[in-house]
Amino acid sequence: PNIEPEGYKPPTSARELLKRYARGERYFVGAQLGGVNLEGANLEGGNFEEANLSGARLREADLTRADLYMSRLDDSDLSGANLFKANIFNASLKGANLKGANLSFAIVDGVDVTGADLRLVSLDATLIDYVDFSPAKLGPVRAYGPCSVGTETLERTAEGLANHPE
Numbered sequence: 123p124n125i126e127p128e129g130y131k132p133p134t135s136a137r138e139l140l141k142r143y144a145r146g147e148r149y150f151v152g153a154q155l156g157g158v159n160l161e162g163a164n165l166e167g168g169n170f171e172e173a174n175l176s177g178a179r180l181r182e183a184d185l186t187r188a189d190l191y192m193s194r195l196d197d198s199d200l201s202g203a204n205l206f207k208a209n210i211f212n213a214s215l216k217g218a219n220l221k222g223a224n225l226s227f228a229i230v231d232g233v234d235v236t237g238a239d240l241r242l243v244s245l246d247a248t249l250i251d252y253v254d255f256s257p258a259k260l261g262p263v264r265a266y267g268p269c270s271v272g273t274e275t276l277e278r279t280a281e282g283l284a285n286h287p288e
Contacts, residue, residue, distance in 0.1 A: 124148045124169045124189075132173070136160050143168065201239075
């Protein structure tokens with residue numbers, strides 16, 4: 123369950139996190155996991171509010187419906203990660219690699235993407251607000267359904283977001 127377990131202490135290693143996840147725990151608020159290797163890990167539905175995942179290797183990880191509210195993912199590798207329906211609110215993704223990540227149906231609000239690689243990101247029906255894409259590395263993005271950016275809606279393509287060529 124995604125509620126704070128009695129006597130909760132945030133996980134401090136990938137091994138501890140994966141062990142607790144396998145036992146059914148999904149509450150990892152405040153986890154200190156900077157630089158850990160979680161490539162390909164299934165972390166679906168995990169609550170990582172205010173967690174430090176800076177420099178973490180999350181390539182191809184499944185973060186479907188993960189809560190990343192106020193989390194730090196600076197310089198992390200999220201390439202090819204599945205962030206379908208994730209809550210990415212007031213988070214920091216400075217310098218993160220999200221190339222080819224799936225952010226379909228996610229909420230991306232107030233996120234710092236300075237220096238992040240967002241090429242080939244899927245943004246189908248993604249709600250994006252208060253995100254300045256100008257300091258990010260953008261190229262083609264995929265948005266085959268409606269993608270809400272602030273008060274504007276992009277249909278079929280995200281040409282309006284692709285303001286920086288590769």
